[in-house]
Amino acid sequence: MRIPVTFGQYVPVASAVHALDAKAKMGLVAAFTTAVFLVEGFAGLAVMSCFVAAAIALARVPAMLALRGIKALTFLLSFTMVANAVRWEPATVSLVRVGPLALDGPGILDGVFFASRVVLLVVGTSLLTLTTTPVQLTDGLERVMRPLRAIGVPAGEVAMMLTIALRFIPTTAQEAEKIVVAQTARGARFDEGGPVRRAKAFVPVMVPLFVNLFRRAEELAVAMESRCYRGGEGRTRLNPAVMGAVDWAVLVTVSTALIAAGIAL
Amino acid sequence: MRGPSSSEECGLIELHEVSVTYPGAERPALDHVTLSIVPGRTLALLGPNGSGKSTLARLCNALLLPTSGRVVVDGMSTVDEATLWQIRARVGFVQQNPENQIVGTVVEEDVAFGPENLGVPAHELRSRVDDALGAVGLTGLERREPHLLSEGQKQRLAIAGALALRPAYLVLDEPTAMLDGEGRSDVLAALRRLRAHGVGIVHITHHLEDVIDADAVAVLDEGTVAFSGTPAELLADPQAAETLGVEVPAIVVLAEALREHGVPVPRDAFTAESVAEAVWRS
Numbered sequence: 236m237r238i239p240v241t242f243g244q245y246v247p248v249a250s251a252v253h254a255l256d257a258k259a260k261m262g263l264v265a266a267f268t269t270a271v272f273l274v275e276g277f278a279g280l281a282v283m284s285c286f287v288a289a290a291i292a293l294a295r296v297p298a299m300l301a302l303r304g305i306k307a308l309t310f311l312l313s314f315t316m317v318a319n320a321v322r323w324e325p326a327t328v329s330l331v332r333v334g335p336l337a338l339d340g341p342g343i344l345d346g347v348f349f350a351s352r353v354v355l356l357v358v359g360t361s362l363l364t365l366t367t368t369p370v371q372l373t374d375g376l377e378r379v380m381r382p383l384r385a386i387g388v389p390a391g392e393v394a395m396m397l398t399i400a401l402r403f404i405p406t407t408a409q410e411a412e413k414i415v416v417a418q419t420a421r422g423a424r425f426d427e428g429g430p431v432r433r434a435k436a437f438v439p440v441m442v443p444l445f446v447n448l449f450r451r452a453e454e455l456a457v458a459m460e461s462r463c464y465r466g467g468e469g470r471t472r473l474n475p476a477v478m479g480a481v482d483w484a485v486l487v488t489v490s491t492a493l494i495a496a497g498i499a500l
Numbered sequence: 501m502r503g504p505s506s507s508e509e510c511g512l513i514e515l516h517e518v519s520v521t522y523p524g525a526e527r528p529a530l531d532h533v534t535l536s537i538v539p540g541r542t543l544a545l546l547g548p549n550g551s552g553k554s555t556l557a558r559l560c561n562a563l564l565l566p567t568s569g570r571v572v573v574d575g576m577s578t579v580d581e582a583t584l585w586q587i588r589a590r591v592g593f594v595q596q597n598p599e600n601q602i603v604g605t606v607v608e609e610d611v612a613f614g615p616e617n618l619g620v621p622a623h624e625l626r627s628r629v630d631d632a633l634g635a636v637g638l639t640g641l642e643r644r645e646p647h648l649l650s651e652g653q654k655q656r657l658a659i660a661g662a663l664a665l666r667p668a669y670l671v672l673d674e675p676t677a678m679l680d681g682e683g684r685s686d687v688l689a690a691l692r693r694l695r696a697h698g699v700g701i702v703h704i705t706h707h708l709e710d711v712i713d714a715d716a717v718a719v720l721d722e723g724t725v726a727f728s729g730t731p732a733e734l735l736a737d738p739q740a741a742e743t744l745g746v747e748v749p750a751i752v753v754l755a756e757a758l759r760e761h762g763v764p765v766p767r768d769a770f771t772a773e774s775v776a777e778a779v780w781r782s
């Protein structure tokens with residue numbers, strides 16, 4: 236059994252989209268989401284699809300990866316389709332009628348429209364994680380959340396928490412792997428039986444893993460305190476991600492275009 | 501690496517009649533300990549399990565405050581809230597398990613963590629990171645992810661993380677306990693270089709051979725200082741050292757046996773090289 240040490244979806248290739256600042260990309264995702272919700276017809280969806288297709292091409296990530304997110308949403312998508320397509324006692328002529336429930340032409344179109352919207356959102360958003368490293372994302376998130384400090388959101392601390400989580404994911408995965416190997420050597424089986432049995436087989440893995448995590452957390456707290464950590468306030472950064480002129484230009488023009496298209500179509 | 505200029509002021513960590521009793525404990529973990537730590541010197545701290553070594557280490561950078569007595573770092577008392585962060589910046593602390601001290605997702609960002617917390621400006625951060633990585637011999641690994649380093653490299657990264665604060669002192673609690681031979685000698689070599697650059701070092705260990713070239717040795721036993729002197733003085737009487745729970749290095753045992761067989765090995769030959777030289781000459 237192998238627990239992959241790489242995680243997330245980041246595709247390490249060089250592209251214009253990769254080079255764009257994480258905050259600009261987050262802003263674009265927000266603008267894109269707004270635009271997709273503003274769009275009222277299939278013409279608008281077509282324009283948004285073109286935008287996503289262009290972005291995928293520009294980002295040089297395999298389209299399959301960008302589309303992968305849809306699979307996880309099969310249930311949600313089917314539900315969206317059905318919930319929109321089926322009408323309660325419609326006045327119009329229906330294709331199929333089961334009691335008060337009916338399926339008709341406009342209903343089906345609605346279903347397709349709303350489901351396409353979800354697909355667009357998922358694919359568009361996944362472009363962010365495909366082209367931005369988790370560290371860049373965390374740093375960007377801290378900057379974007381900074382205004383929320385006024386209402387008491389500890390932006391710096393949240394970002395630090397995420398960074399530490401990211402730092403320890405590979406370590407914990409390596410450790411889990413070691414424990415699995417050790418337990419396998421003692422005869423434990425992780426690949427047999429139904430889901431319940433498999434889940435049970437992992438209990439002897441999870442327990443030492445968590446015990447270690449708590450000890451780790453304690454030592455890490457000592458190490459951070461020793462290195463003068465006292466919250467996010469007043470920290471400087473070795474590699475501050477700054478929005479350059481290009482990042483701003485792309486953010487402003489593309490967001491404006493997206494939202495204008497969303498309103499118009 | 502050089503400590504800040506202020507280390508001249510009253511350059512010393514002084515523990516004066518320090519006692520620590522943990523809440524609920526019946527006997528003190530440290531009992532009237534008086535010691536000083538000098539810039540540019542290595543103090544080796546030995547002693548059996550539970551003798552209070554880690555407790556003493558935590559006193560030096562105000563992670564722990566004494567129940568009675570004083571700990572004074574370059575003139576600043578550790579109980580003084582106002583100078584807490586100055587003390588932490590001046591006394592680097594390195595623990596046994598390197599893995600659990602690394603905060604950054606890449607090497608250079610971990611090294612920068614301490615000075616970042618102090619609000620050091622970005623351009624100076626870069627030079628601090630470069631200096632610290634150079635001091636421990638990790639130059640070139642700036643962008644490496646910590647989990648891809650060897651254990652010895654991880655521990656040297658932890659040391660670099662402490663050095664980036666430009667400390668005058670470095671307290672290391674069993675820094676080689678989890679390392680193999682090569683990782684261990686790399687860490688020891690880095691520590692020797694730091695001492696030569698004027699950093700005062702407290703090196704806690706169970707292995708006397710790791711600190712055979714220390715300037716001073718203190719052996720703790722049940723919270724008190726059972727021995728204080730030089731490594732040579734400690735090893736002048738190997739039996740007495742053994743009773744203090746000190747593991748006498750094999751080479752010293754060998755030298756002793758050689759002397760008994762009439763080979764003139766000097767009493768201050770504590771390394772394989774010096775013993776070999778004496779045997780060669782005889």
Ligand SMILES: Nc1ncnc2c1ncn2[C@@H]1O[C@H](COP(=O)(O)OP(=O)(O)OP(=O)(O)O)[C@@H](O)[C@H]1O
Nearest residue numbers: 522523525529547548549550551552553554555556
């Ligand atoms: N946080 C704590 N709370 C209560 N008692 C403690 C705590 N830390 C240590 N002690 C006790 O204080 C004594 C000294 O412990 P300390 O960890 O300083 O010893 P040590 O010399 O570092 O031992 P080792 O060689 O095992 O690391 C021990 O009796 C220990 O049980």
Ligand SMILES: [Mg+2]
Nearest residue numbers: 553554555673
């Ligand atoms: Mg200890």
